[in-house]
Amino acid sequence: MSAGWSWYVIALVVLNIFGCAWLLWWTSRRRPGDPAPEQTSHVWDGDLTEYNKPLPKWWINLFYLTIAFSIGYLIWYPGLGNFPGLGHWTSQSEQKHDAQVAAATLEKTFAPYQGQPIDVLARNPQALKLGKAIFGNNCAVCHGSAGKGAIGYPNLTDTIWHWGGSPDQILETIQHGREGVMPAWGKVLEGMGGPDAVDYVIAYVRQLGQQGGAPNDFAASRGKALYEGVCVACHGPEGKGNPAMGAPDLTDAYWLYGDSREALRETIRNGRHGVMPAWGEILGDTRTRLVAAYVWSLSHPNGSATTPESR
Template identity: 40%
Template sequence: MSLFWSLWIMFLIVLNLGITLFLFLWAPRAKIPVRADGTSGHVWAHGVLREGVRPLPIWWVVLSASMFAIGFAYLALFPGFGSYKGILGWTAHGELAEHVAENNAKADQLLTRFRLYTPEQLSADPAAQHIGERLYRDNCAACHGRQGKGNVALGAPDLTDNDWLYGGDGKTITTSIHDGRQGVMPPWNSLGEDNVRNLAQYVLSLSDSPHDAAKAEAAKPLFATCAACHGPDGKGIQALGAPNLTDKIWLHGGTVADIEHSIGEGQHGQMPAWSPRLNDDQIHILAAYVLHLSHQDHDS
């Protein structure tokens, strides 16, 4: 704080306290003219109500004096009087640092225990779930939703359905969070609009969804191009992050228009790496919480 602002704050404090202290000391001694009956002469309701003049109650005087004493003591003990640091030398930064250190000491006890277990084991631990939920809401909920149901518009998968692009074991989930993922579906509009439409019908047929059987049959030979990633049976290849096309779970939407768009224009999804933001212990707990989300129905 500059000298000017320090002096300005000190001036305002002295001015306000000085005025209020003067009024406090002067008011009990002020002489107010009164009539013989002890009233000021102010009347209401045609004389039914009259204003009386009485000394201030002792409790009010004592309470007000106590507030002044507390105020002066506060200014002496704590910072607030300009740049004066106070007798105690207290600062908000110092108190925060103490609380952080205290919290870290408590957290280290839990983390030491958590390191002994796999994400699968931790997924059922209430303490790990509590910490994992906070980590999830702070870092993951923006894309995957507060309840982990995903977001089709963002291409963020549902984490509660136990359907995994890259695998659903603790080690793979940890890798996904730590390193991130890059998912690329190349555009196939070079096949022509009719073939794209036919392929969309064939993809729908893989999951027994309503489809045009004739168009699906016409596109069956074309699916050999897709099988390199999605597999000949359309069940996907997790090593590539290619989704299963047979389970009626759609990352970018499952309408005919959505599927045609995905085939024709392609898709590009990105899961950012969280290792620059979260440490290994936090990622370990977060992976356990994601596993918990995908097994809630089973756990309950």
Template identity: 65%
Template sequence: MSGGWSWFVIALVVLNIGGCGWLLWWTAKRRPGDPKPEDTSHIWDGDITEYNKPLPRWWINLFWLTIAFAIGYLFWFPGMGAFAGYGRWSSAGEHAQDKARDDARLETTFAPFKGKPIDVLAADPTARKLGRSIFSNTCATCHGSSAQGAIGYPNLSDDIWHWGGTPDRVLETVLDGREGVMPEWGTVLTGMGGENAVDYVAAYVRTLSQPDAPLYNDYMAAQGKKLYEGICVACHGIDGKGNTTMGAPDLTDNYWLYGSSKQSLVQTIAKGRHGSMPAHRQLLGETRARLVAAYVWSLSHGEAPGAAPTNGPAAR
């Protein structure tokens, strides 16, 4: 708060308190020349008369105590402009104290799981339960309460991982986030293969997951293969298996993050995509991130190392 606004607030506070005190003092007693209490000329039904009398002394004293309390409050707590008060209380400080107390309680709760490997935590029912609770509060907004995702948000309950599904890679994703970028290739492809170039590449990409389909050898797919090998192999590889180092998806499976329709594929190739997984290191801390990563990892790897998946593979 600037100095000018601070003094403006102080002036308003002093004026209001002073005004209340003056009004209370002025009306607390009768003065010479005041009409008699019964001389108000306000009479109803012949015998109901309005009087004009000061408040009882005990009531007036309560008002003075209220004003004294207000002055003491303003000395101890902030309220007089930029003056912080002698008690040095602030809502930010109160929040910090509450947060520190809650963090200490959480630290005690999560201490047994600190630093443990993801696959070990996945075998612990208590750890999985805590991880699921954290997932519901933090991750379900994008990935859904069942972790099966939606268009543009990965399904976490299957065995397909664009950035790798090892325990360390999953933890890295939760802690530091991911930025998946599919460049816009429409202009480049049109310059290389004509106005139908994007459709050609889309047709070829569709065949990668259906190598025995009749359209594998059709004209559009054949033209698209040439264009694919000139541009797309840098990320997705000559065989279309992708690259988990950079988050390039495997094009040979039946999972399509943004949908498998021709319209969706053409838009992806021509306009590109940008998917962002936020970093949760600061929000959750490492131990809670480990717990939620263990829960997510257990959805496709089973509840214990080497166990069968609990949900089974699903298209993701």
């Protein structure tokens, strides 16, 4: 707040306080010529008389006390422009204190789970309950309350993990985040195979993983050559993907951005850029371990330590 606005606020507050005090004094005193309390001359039905009695002194003094309290309040707490108040109270310091108290309480709650392995936590019902609550507060906005995901957001309840599905890999994903980039290959492919090159690659990709594994139509055979020239570096010669790069397996039935021809065209032609935020600094080690245990338990409902195939 600028100095000019600060003085404006101070003047406005002081004017209001003294205005209230003056109004109370002016209206409570008796002036010459005022009728006596029993002499207002307002009489009804012969014996009903209106009186002109002032407020009781204790009531008036109570009003003065509230004005004095407001002055003391504004001296101790900030309320007069840029004047910080003698108590130096701020909402930021109050919030910081409350946050420290809450953090200490949370630290006490999470202390028993500090440093424990993910698969061990996944077999602890209380740890899973805490992990589920953390997931609901932070992760559900993208992955859904049940972890089923959506278009562009992975399903966490199956055995398909683009960055690996071991407990340590899941923890690394949560703590450090992931950035998956699918380059835009439209112009490159069209330069190699003509205007239908993207559709050729789609035809081949759709046949990957099918029985026999070998394409037998013209479009897929053209797509195979284009795939081996461009896509094999990330997705591998058999289309099994590469968890170290986050390159998905193209032979399963899971498509992060949808399996329609339009969705696949968009993915290949214009690329995709998916970002999983890093939660390590926000939630800390213990809370990320708890949420990792909950996420891991979604695909390991029996708490088995056997890791599903990472794809």
